[in-house]
Amino acid sequence: MRDKQHIGLKQASPGMTLAQDLLDIEGHCLITTGTLLTENKLACLQRRGIRNLVVWGAEALSPQEIATRRSAAQTQLNRRFRQVEQEPTMQELKAMLLAYRLEGLE
Amino acid sequence: MPILNLNNLDQKIHQLPSLSVVVTRLLELLGREDLTMASLMSMVGDDQALAARILQIANSPFYGFSRHIGSLQDAGTLLGIHTLGNIITAAGIMNHFPPNDDDSFDRLSFWQHAIGVGTCARVLARHGGLDVEIAFTAGLLHDMGKLVLASYFATDFAAVLAWRDAHDCLLRDAEQAVLGLDHTILGARVARHWRLPEPVANAIEYHHNLPEVTMPLSELVHVADILARGLEIGHGGDDLIPVLQARALQHLGLDWQTIRACLGEIEALNAAAGVLLNPGKKQK
Numbered sequence: 532m533r534d535k536q537h538i539g540l541k542q543a544s545p546g547m548t549l550a551q552d553l554l555d556i557e558g559h560c561l562i563t564t565g566t567l568l569t570e571n572k573l574a575c576l577q578r579r580g581i582r583n584l585v586v587w588g589a590e591a592l593s594p595q596e597i598a599t600r601r602s603a604a605q606t607q608l609n610r611r612f613r614q615v616e617q618e619p620t621m622q623e624l625k626a627m628l629l630a631y632r633l634e635g636l637e
Numbered sequence: 638m639p640i641l642n643l644n645n646l647d648q649k650i651h652q653l654p655s656l657s658v659v660v661t662r663l664l665e666l667l668g669r670e671d672l673t674m675a676s677l678m679s680m681v682g683d684d685q686a687l688a689a690r691i692l693q694i695a696n697s698p699f700y701g702f703s704r705h706i707g708s709l710q711d712a713g714t715l716l717g718i719h720t721l722g723n724i725i726t727a728a729g730i731m732n733h734f735p736p737n738d739d740d741s742f743d744r745l746s747f748w749q750h751a752i753g754v755g756t757c758a759r760v761l762a763r764h765g766g767l768d769v770e771i772a773f774t775a776g777l778l779h780d781m782g783k784l785v786l787a788s789y790f791a792t793d794f795a796a797v798l799a800w801r802d803a804h805d806c807l808l809r810d811a812e813q814a815v816l817g818l819d820h821t822i823l824g825a826r827v828a829r830h831w832r833l834p835e836p837v838a839n840a841i842e843y844h845h846n847l848p849e850v851t852m853p854l855s856e857l858v859h860v861a862d863i864l865a866r867g868l869e870i871g872h873g874g875d876d877l878i879p880v881l882q883a884r885a886l887q888h889l890g891l892d893w894q895t896i897r898a899c900l901g902e903i904e905a906l907n908a909a910a911g912v913l914l915n916p917g918k919k920q921k
Contacts, residue, residue, distance in 0.1 A: 537908050551901045580703030583909045585901065607869065611878050614805075620883045627893050628867045631900050 534600075536588045540581055545570045551585035604632040639793045639816050641786075646818065650830050653789055659684035660729035664832045667722045674713045677721065681709055690728035691721075698909035699759065699773065723770040726833055727755075727777050734784045736914050741795060742787035742874075748914055749871025751777050756870075756907045757861035760899045765889040767853055772861075775840035778833070779858045780873050782824025782841065783808065808874045809845060821845050847882050856885035868900065870907055 535550040545568060553562040553576070561579065562572065568586070576584070592600075608625055615621040641649055655661060659680055666672050666680075681688050688709055695712040696705060700720075706712050713721060736748040758776030762769045786794045793816060801811035812819040825842030829835075836854050843855040844862055859882060865871070866878045886892070 537905055539909070551905070554902055578703065580701050582698050582701070583905050585905060608867075611866065611869070611876065614877055615880050618880050620881050620886075621878070623893060624863070624867060624881055627897050628900075631897060 534588050534592055535585050537583065537585050539583055540573070540576055543568060543573055543584060543586065545573065547586040549584065550587045553581065553584055601633060604629060608632075639796060641790050641793050641816050641818070641823075643818050643822075646823070646826060649790075650823075650826055653785070653827065653830075654733075656729050656733055656831050657684055657687065659687060660725065660732075661832070663725050664729070667718075667725070667834075672718070674718060674721075677718070678709045678713045681725070686732050687725070687728055690732055691724055693913060694724045694728060697913055698906055699756075720770050722834075723774045726837065727774050730778055730781065730833075731913070734788060741791060741798075742783075743872065744784070744787075745914060746872035747780070747784065747874070749911075750865060750873035751780060751871070752910050752913055753865040753868070753870030753907050754779055754858065754861045754873075756910060757864045757868075757899075757903050758857050760903050760906065761857060761861060761864075761889070761891065761896070764895055764899065765853070765857065765891060767857060767889075771834070771836060771854065772857055774834075775837045775854050775858050776861050778824075778828070778837055779841055779844050779862060780820060780824065781828060782820030782822070783874055785823055785827050786812075786820060805877075807877050807879060819845075845879060847885060851888050853889065856882075856888050859885050860889065860891065864896070864903075868904065870904075 547568045549562055549564055549566045549568060552564050561576075561581070566572070608629055612621060612625050656664075663677065663680055666677070681691060691709065692706060692712060695716060696702070700716070702715065706715065716724065731748070734744065736745045755773040755776035758772040759769045762772035786797070797808065797811045797815045800806075800815050801808055804811065804814075809819040809821065821842050821844065825838050828838040828841050839852060840855045840858040843852055844858040847856060847859055862873075863878060863881045866873070866875070
């Protein structure tokens with residue numbers, strides 16, 4: 532189980548795996564999630580002017596660490612939404628944000 | 638007794654320090670048809686701080702140029718008048734209220750939130766078929782009224798913060814209670830006084846109180862502001878989140894699936910946009 536890391540291209544090295552679709556400035560997909568980054572691919576991204584990407588972290592997260600992070604995400608959202616819990620649109624928004632936060636903790 | 642109120646608002650605004658002479662002049666010229674890129678660039682060059690901020694924005698991840706832009710001429714050629722106009726507006730305001738750490742009001746966190754809303758607005762604008770440049774500008778400047786309050790009406794602002802803390806409410810509710818006006822009204826009046834583009838002034842005014850008629854840019858900033866708060870990007874003076882008006886999503890043609898798909902891009906873009914808060918530091 533790993534978490535997603537947002538890094539600059541200069542910090543990327545061959546062997547890393549892309550954790551999120553890489554888009555160009557217009558939102559077109561260049562490389563899909565799960566692609567293994569090779570030297571060639573990194574050089575290509577450099578030429579295309581890509582500066583940032585999201586990769587899977589090398590360190591495995593312990594179940595404890597994952598539970599802590601889940602709990603922290605929930606707590607933060609609960610606090611933020613504490614006065615609007617009864618609004619249906621806000622319930623949907625909160626659920627979406629929670630799902631997004633937790634998807635990085637596989 | 639607060640200094641600021643609805644009756645003296647316009648008078649007080651006219652007493653505020655102006656934007657730099659160059660920025661003021663540029664904003665006046667931007668709408669004119671006889672404007673040339675050469676004259677625009679030559680004027681910008683007279684304000685070194687503005688020129689530096691423009692280059693910083695031009696080199697930010699929003700434009701994704703594969704090489705570093707080192708000169709105003711290159712910036713002008715590569716970006717075009719429309720984009721440049723928006724950058725000048727953004728740069729002028731950022732330079733007027735630099736992101737210093739302040740005792741009473743954390744400007745750094747404020748600008749992080751502002752950039753975050755700008756980024757959200759920019760990404761959502763693309764999906765909603767709206768102009769991305771003005772979306773970013775409107776998002777960046779949406780809470781300008783808070784900066785004006787904090788910078789020029791410090792005692793009133795302190796009273797507002799105290800009320801907010803005592804009542805655990807949104808900043809604008811505290812502003813209304815203490816001053817009889819809020820940062821949207823103040824910000825919009827200042828924006829018009831400084832001749833910022835009218836759609837931006839409208840977004841500043843209506844991003845909390847959406848009018849009955851559809852105002853796409855205001856609705857976009859409304860959504861972007863709430864999204865940025867949900868993503869905990871920076872801090873705009875509230876740890877609460879306002880209610881999202883569902884009709885804004887409908888008018889913009891945005892659904893939860895689309896928004897969810899944007900979140901990763903927003904966070905990645907925003908992380909890289911942090912360079913805007915570090916003048917003089919080179920991007921890694």
